[in-house]
Amino acid sequence: MMSLFKKIKQAYHLYKEIDMDALGKLSEKVDLPEVMKAFGKMDEKQLHGLMKMIGHDGKHKELPPINADFYQVSELLTDDERTLQLKVRAFMEKEVKPIINEYWLRAEFPHELIPKLAALNICGVTYKGYGCPGLSNVMEGALAMEMARIDSSIATFFGVQSGLAMGSIYLLGSEDQKQEWLPKMQQMQLIGAFGLTEPEVGSAVAGGLTTTAKRNGDSWTLNGQKKWIGNSTFADVIIIWARDVDDDNVKGFLVRRGTPGIEVEKMEDKMALRVVQNGLITLKDCVVQEHDRLQNANSFKDTAKVLRMTRAGVAWEAVGCARGAYESALAYTRERKQFGKPIASFQLIQNHLVEMLSNLTAMQTMVFRLSQLQDENKLTDEHASLAKVFCTLRTRDIVSRAREVMGGNGILLQYDVARFVADAEAIYSYEGTKEINSLIVGRAITGFSAFV
Structure with a gap:
């Protein structure tokens, strides 16, 4: 036999x-x-x-698995955290990856994904109460990475909803405001946006907001413009930050959909994060009731609490974008043949791949420690800023090398890397430019402020 x-x-x-x-x-x-x-x-x-x-007969070669977690950082997660991470990964690969290039090309948002994303029950990851999971900041970062690993736009949408919009209410809202908004936002029954940046004011928002708020009895009148506001074209509530003309302090307001005096125009022709629906907001005598003012937002220092919390998430997003590009490039080089051999067998290609992995590994260990500091209540502005600077810089390098090893195919959307290359540019700039974040770190280590 x-x-x-x-x-x-x-x-x-x-x-x-x-x-x-x-x-x-x-x-x-x-x-x-x-x-x-x-x-x-x-x-x-x-x-x-x-x-x-x-x-062993020479006709088949077993290749190692594609593993971008070279230092096995994920093993530092608990079993439950690891299970949730893989659940989100499976969702992104099954539900998002097959359709996202088409939506990216059309610059449209896949609204049909919102209830499916809500079913993961991860919105408001770190918040306690109001239906939120109350998980660690490390877990929140890992999930941001998993989303950006497939698509940075979906990660950005989620970051605005769960981080900036819900975070503003969670950190700075009254208990009544939290009860009204957070449970429904956690289930994504209501979508939020965060309106801080202006057409002529980006880095200077701390003291240069031109959007104004004037109190008249039990209401406030808002005037001005906001730009680059993600989710704003379909948001149910937009957090508008404005300068109080009476005390010159920055305050936050919950502007509901349909409020008279607010108009949102979709921004067109972006080369990056095309799925994100950024809006140009115009406020003209927009009246907001006092009960819709964030009750604990009384200066830009309060606004900065939200930005500090979410900046760590942007660093994780950068890691995810870089990881997606690296994994796509590695898979491509093992399949693409030139001169009768896979290009992954060539020395120069391997050099590119190793440099990509080196940067990616450094980024992963950095953001993991960053979120550990956040869980230990030790996170400072300079901690978050250093991670944002380093990770977004390295991401640009990684996506560039990914495009390099793929040759001409690297600019085709069907191979995904072109999307990562473009989206890395947006991640590099938002939530504080490289220059501003560098000055935050510089001030911390020298004791001198170089801000104008």
Whole structure:
């Protein structure tokens, strides 16, 4: 009787020589049910060894798995955290990856994903109460990375909803405001936006907001413009930050959808984060009631609490964008052949891949420690700023090398890396430019402020 190994090896080589339409011919030569039954009784170690033996004939080479977590940072997560991380990864790969290039090309948002994303029950990841999970900041960062690993736009949408919008209410709202908004926002029944940046004011928002708020009894009148406001074209509530003309302090307001005096125009022709629906907001005598003013937002120092909390998430997003580009490039180089061999076997390609992995590994360990500091209530502005500077800089380098090893195909949307290259540019700039974040760190380490 033919040995089991010989049967399996024969089946394997016959399979390599035929297409699926000729599967019937294989069954005439090999007892397929018996072979499959034998396979089913093997454990993972036996199967691994068997496949390794089959590869010794020179016609098959078993490649190592594509693993961007080279230092096994994910092993620092608890079992429950790791399970949730993989659940979100599966969602992104199954629900988002097949459709996102089409939406990116059209600059539209896949609204049908919102209820599916809500079903993951991860919105307001770190908040306690109001239906929020109350998980660690490390977990929040890992989830941001998983989203950006497939698409930075979805990660940005989620960051605005869960971080900036909900975070403003969670940190600075009254208890009544929290009860009204957070449970429904956590389930994504209501969508939020965060209106801080202005057409002529980006880095100077701390003291240069031109949007004004004037109190008149139990209401406030808002006038001005906001620009680059993600989610604003379809948000149910927009957090508008404005300068109180009476005390010159920055205050926050909950502007509800349909409020008279607010208009939102979708920004067109972006080269990055095209799925994110950024809006140009115009406020003209927009009246907001006092009960819709964030009750604990009384100066820009309060606004900065929200930015400090979310800046760490942007660093994690940068890691995810870089990871997606690296994994796509590595997979491509192992399949793409030139001169009769996979280009992954060439020295210069391997050098690019190793430099990409080196930067990515440094970024992963950095943001993990950053979120640990946040969980320990030790996070400072300079901690978050340093991570934002380093990770977004390295991401630009990684996506550039990913595009490099893919040659001309690197600029085609179908291979995903082109999208990562473009989106990395937006991540590099938002939530504080490289220059502003550098000055925050510089002030901390020198004791001198170089801000104008």
